[in-house]
Amino acid sequence: MNDGAAGVALLGLGTIGTGVARLLTAEPARIARRAGRPVRIVGALVRDAGRPRGPFAQDVAVTTDARRLIEDERVSLVVEALGGTEPARTLVLEALAAGKDVVTANKALLAEHGVEIFGEARRLGRALAFEGSVAGGVPIVQALGVGLAANEILSISAIVNGTCNFILTSMTRDGVGYADALAEAQRLGYAEPDPTFDVDGTDAAHKLAILAQLGFGANVATSSIPRTGIDRVPAADLRYAGELGYVVKLLAQAKRTEAGLELQVAPRLVRHGTPLADVSGPYNAIRVVGDVVGDTLFYGRGAGAMPTASAVVGDIIDVVLGRAAITFRALGLWREDGVRSMPAPPAAIKSRYYVRFTIADRPGVIGAIAQALGARRISIASVIQHDPGDDAPPGSPVPLVIMTHAAVQADVAAALDEIDRLDVVHPPSICLGVED
Ligand code: NDP
Ligand code: HSE
Secondary structure, eight states: OTTEEEEEEEEESSSSHHHHHHHHHHHHHHHHHHSSSSSEEEEOSSSSSTOOTTTTTTTEEEOOOHHHHHHTTEEEEEEEOOOTTHHHHHHHHHHHHOOOOOEOOOOHHHHHHHHHHHHHHHHTTOOEEOOSSTTTTOHHHHHHIIITTTTTEEEEEEEOOHHHHHHHHHHHHHHOHHHHHHHHHHHHTSSSSSSOOOOHHHHHHHHHHHHHHHOOOOOOOOGGOOOGGGGGOOOHHHHHHHHHTTEEEEEEEEEEEEEEEEEEEEEEEEEEGGGGOOOOTTEEEEEEETTTEEEEEEEEESSSHHHHHHHHHHHHHHHHHHHHHHHHHHHHHOTSSEEEEOOOOOOOOOOEEEEEEEOOTTTTTTHHHHHHHHHHTEEEEEEEEOOTTTTTTTTEEEEEEEESSSEHHHHHHHHHHHHHTTTTTTEEEEEEEEEO
């Protein structure tokens, strides 16, 4: 480019690619001032070049020829916003090999292929920036990699999936059904191209693997992170949790313990009035505890075009300035000789639990359940049996909600297995951990 502008190739012109195009074209003077020179989009890779594009995307030159775009001599920087692991992985490697720096918001790609991609970037002397990959517009990558660099990180507890948080908030606060809430999250551009990854906890596990790398230097395979999604939580339990003074949130958690690094993604009960309980809709929050700083909380919009464009364009500015190259080299992430970390066995994790049984309303049922729990040293903190109503025939199923004191996950699982086999219990029972 004759005026010394930095040329950007956008791989993908969907929700995020269009958000980036919008910010770069709406605020060229601001971006040029911050980056030290103009930043211009050279073109965008799409799947369907004939599809009409909306505002901000319609002026971008689109192509289906990835190699030609990446190798265009005007391009110094490639922004990967395709999603999924292929062809994203191949194209990012091709971009690095062609001497281009890379910005990506693709957590699946980093969590699954971090070692290979970061290794190649280091070998080729290129920079790779990925702020948009965790928590959308919240600068948590910068915070963990730079701002908290003087700390040993002790724990991370986070709401990092905007789609799940939006669905849970809509169901809890507005009484919207699960399917309608998911459809709305998709319409608003929060969900992954395949929303199964959002609701089954995979997307949060990808982000937790990245946070574990940044916070604990741990190379964790996503497949080794125990995870449960919100697709397993019936609406009734959101109501019962509310009656007990809690709200259900999908939490991604990492904690340094004597047994190793405890990692898990699961819907958990969070007490009303605590900071994470108040995180609603597509907002995300990450609570990080460091040995020097103590407790910190990072909060903001975790999904959607413009919050993520804020992170991606921030990375573009860092790359153009040359700052990303320094951070990238200094962080030394996903090294081949890095600590391969197996999460501590989930069975050993200790927590309080919310358990809901569906039982026959007959004498002695609660006693049988209490005995199965007691035999495994699981102590009951409270019991609520909901009244089936005067019209219900004897023996009608009723919900029985039990809150336990702190117990070991493996003991609770074994007790539930036994209880679910009682002929007065209608399986499956619902079990959720409780945050204190
Ligand atoms: P979209 O599905 O909206 O967009 C994907 C884009 O990539 C489309 O333009 C599509 O082309 C193009 N594309 C996909 N596959 C190919 C292919 N094989 N060849 C050429 N082009 C292809 O996804 P998002 O923008 O929502 O997500 C992009 C990335 O950003 C993902 O990694 C996601 O995890 C991440 N992300 C998303 C956030 C969000 O809130 N949505 C937030 C943070 C990160 P076409 O338009 O022709 O279909
Ligand atoms: N689908 C993701 C979410 C996008 O809902 O959080 C942001 O990474």
